[in-house]
Amino acid sequence: MFMASRIQRRAFSVSARNLSKVTVLGAAGGIGQPLSLLLKLNPRVSELALYDIRGAPGVAADVSHVNTKSTVTGYEATPSGLANALKGSEIVLIPAGVPRKPGMTRDDLFNTNASIVRDLAKACAESCPDANILVISNPVNSTVPIVAEIFKARGVYNPKRLFGVTTLDVVRASRFVSELKKTDPADENIVVVGGHSGVTIVPLFSQSNHPELSSNAELVNRVQFGGDEVVKAKDGAGSATLSMAMAGARLAESMLRAIQGEKGVVEPAFVDSPLYKDQGIDFFSSKIELGPSGVEKIHPVGKVDANEEKLLEACFGDLKKNIEKGKAFVAANPGK
Numbered sequence: 001m002f003m004a005s006r007i008q009r010r011a012f013s014v015s016a017r018n019l020s021k022v023t024v025l026g027a028a029g030g031i032g033q034p035l036s037l038l039l040k041l042n043p044r045v046s047e048l049a050l051y052d053i054r055g056a057p058g059v060a061a062d063v064s065h066v067n068t069k070s071t072v073t074g075y076e077a078t079p080s081g082l083a084n085a086l087k088g089s090e091i092v093l094i095p096a097g098v099p100r101k102p103g104m105t106r107d108d109l110f111n112t113n114a115s116i117v118r119d120l121a122k123a124c125a126e127s128c129p130d131a132n133i134l135v136i137s138n139p140v141n142s143t144v145p146i147v148a149e150i151f152k153a154r155g156v157y158n159p160k161r162l163f164g165v166t167t168l169d170v171v172r173a174s175r176f177v178s179e180l181k182k183t184d185p186a187d188e189n190i191v192v193v194g195g196h197s198g199v200t201i202v203p204l205f206s207q208s209n210h211p212e213l214s215s216n217a218e219l220v221n222r223v224q225f226g227g228d229e230v231v232k233a234k235d236g237a238g239s240a241t242l243s244m245a246m247a248g249a250r251l252a253e254s255m256l257r258a259i260q261g262e263k264g265v266v267e268p269a270f271v272d273s274p275l276y277k278d279q280g281i282d283f284f285s286s287k288i289e290l291g292p293s294g295v296e297k298i299h300p301v302g303k304v305d306a307n308e309e310k311l312l313e314a315c316f317g318d319l320k321k322n323i324e325k326g327k328a329f330v331a332a333n334p335g336k
């Protein structure tokens with residue numbers, strides 16, 4: 001009798017670990033819709049919660065007809081709708097906010113997106129303080145520190161559970177290299193460190209199969225400004241959405257694998273990092289080993305060559321300013 005109930009309990013806890021609620025805030029947008037679809041296709045997701053200031057119930061109704069096991073709920077744009085979307089969530093992806101138009105930098109989005117992210121972070125701190133928060137909204141270099149400050153102010157900040165999504169930079173880097181080298185992008189693992197905008201994006205080709213590429217200034221520039229390529233081609237209709245949805249879904253999948261017990265899952269992400277704190281840089285993207293508690297291990301940047309030293313120097317100045325801007329925003333505008 002005792003054995004049977006113990007086995008039943010164990011069976012329940014194993015299957016429970018394979019079930020995760022995932023929430024998308026900004027689910028009706030250019031990224032939010034394909035991201036929600038990709039998450040619906042992921043068997044590791046048991047419950048998908050979609051929230052937006054407009055249109056989430058419609059997107060949810062549509063996605064919910066995809067014949068995978070998970071449930072999908074679209075929440076109304078009310079405080080209780082937002083709270084219910086977040087309650088019990090293990091992963092919250094945030095692509096809410098405006099995208100760039102040609103001629104804009106990501107920092108030009110700050111005035112609009114800072115308060116959107118601040119207010120969504122407050123809702124997360126209240127309704128799911130232990131969730132892994134994956135911030136996609138730009139400028140990531142500033143929006144991630146904004147989330148951190150909001151969580152700190154409420155006494156629930158856990159640096160291991162906050163991630164700026166920089167996955168698209170490594171996705172692009174591997175694709176661009178494969179185009180040049182006529183290889184399979186799946187075989188090209190390019191480390192990209194720093195932040196997520198312009199010169200703060202630092203590809204480390206010297207650590208790849210093609211170390212000579214670190215002197216290819218055109219390629220380095222393409223990785224740093226890949227986002228601009230899409231913004232220009234979309235000609236006023238926004239920025240990367242489909243490749244971003246794939247990149248966000250990839251990070252979410254890796255996180256679910258780690259939450260559900262897989263060891264050695266490594267992804268790049270912009271996190272609260274000790275690597276350059278002595279230079280006043282509190283957040284930095286490098287390879288992160290993920291675990292059930294979020295960040296398990298932050299990999300060092302490793303050996304870089306002389307070209308990359310210069311790129312890192314250029315990265316630090318902008319990155320520090322971007323991070324400070326996010327922190328100062330919350331100090332001056334704590335909101336309600």
Ligand SMILES: NC(=O)c1ccc[n+]([C@@H]2O[C@H](COP(=O)([O-])OP(=O)(O)OC[C@H]3O[C@@H](n4cnc5c(N)ncnc54)[C@H](O)[C@@H]3O)[C@@H](O)[C@H]2O)c1
Nearest residue numbers: 026028029030031052053095096097098099136137138244
């Ligand atoms: N991290 C990255 O690599 C990366 C890549 C591409 C885009 N982005 C950024 O992602 C963001 C979204 O891009 P997009 O193309 O999906 O934009 P979009 O305008 O198509 O969609 C944004 C969605 O956010 C919603 N929204 C706005 N305020 C909200 C709020 N307070 N709560 C909930 N939802 C809200 C909007 O209604 C809209 O549906 C932009 O800031 C963009 O710069 C980041």
Ligand SMILES: O=C(O)C[C@H](O)C(=O)O
Nearest residue numbers: 100106138227228239240
């Ligand atoms: O370029 C942008 O503004 C969107 C995103 O950050 C990207 O890298 O595609």
